[in-house]
Amino acid sequence: MAFHEVRFPDTISRGARGGPERRTQIVELASGEEERNASWANSRRRYDVSYGIRRADDLAKVVAFFEARNGRLYGFRFKDWADHRSCLPSQSPSRMDQQIGTGDGVTTSFQLVKRYASGGQSWARTITKPFAGTVQIAMNGIAQSSGWSVDHKTGLVSFDTAPTTGIAITAGFEFDVPVRFDSDALDVTLDIERLGSITSIPLLEIRR
Numbered sequence: 651m652a653f654h655e656v657r658f659p660d661t662i663s664r665g666a667r668g669g670p671e672r673r674t675q676i677v678e679l680a681s682g683e684e685e686r687n688a689s690w691a692n693s694r695r696r697y698d699v700s701y702g703i704r705r706a707d708d709l710a711k712v713v714a715f716f717e718a719r720n721g722r723l724y725g726f727r728f729k730d731w732a733d734h735r736s737c738l739p740s741q742s743p744s745r746m747d748q749q750i751g752t753g754d755g756v757t758t759s760f761q762l763v764k765r766y767a768s769g770g771q772s773w774a775r776t777i778t779k780p781f782a783g784t785v786q787i788a789m790n791g792i793a794q795s796s797g798w799s800v801d802h803k804t805g806l807v808s809f810d811t812a813p814t815t816g817i818a819i820t821a822g823f824e825f826d827v828p829v830r831f832d833s834d835a836l837d838v839t840l841d842i843e844r845l846g847s848i849t850s851i852p853l854l855e856i857r858r
Contacts, residue, residue: 657727665702695855700848721834725856727826736822743822745786750821753813762805777825778805784824828856
């Protein structure tokens with residue numbers, strides 16, 4: 651799919667609203683009981699970045715970014731300030747944050763993931779847009795400064811030599827969310843003082 655490896659302005663994304671969305675079908679039975687079925691195996695994130703616009707210059711940046719992406723045509727990177735690290739937002743990424751695989755002596759590539767756990771249940775989120783220069787890798791807790799590389803467009807970590815069987819491969823990183831505009835129009839309003847605003851600027855996560 652058409653994608654521009656460029657990040658939406660951080661100064662505006664910091665004031666955005668939004669988060670994960672899931673799709674659940676609920677059927678209420680005649681008895682009053684209900685049956686629930688998950689239509690999506692994975693969540694999808696939605697954001698509204700209009701809340702981050704505080705000055706006319708911010709508005710101009712968004713309009714320029716929108717035009718350069720041809721509206722909904724091209725995807726781009728977005729920093730979700732509430733969830734952009736392999737660890738808690740208040741912490742710094744560590745090479746032990748997330749286990750991304752176990753060596754089998756054959757496999758050389760492993761996908762970056764982030765796990766969300768609560769009450770004995772967990773969900774693994776595929777990370778496809780790690781931020782350059784932030785990825786750390788360890789094998790059985792030992793930092794690996796060489797012998798591997800990461801594709802910042804896909805989130806795949808590739809080793810020069812397949813890790814030995816049984817070795818735990820862990821990673822720490824920061825990441826962006828691949829999104830696109832969810833509208834082909836921007837409704838811009840200018841008041842008497844020439845300060846601008848846009849009622850809504852919806853972004854939708856791209857799932858591949």
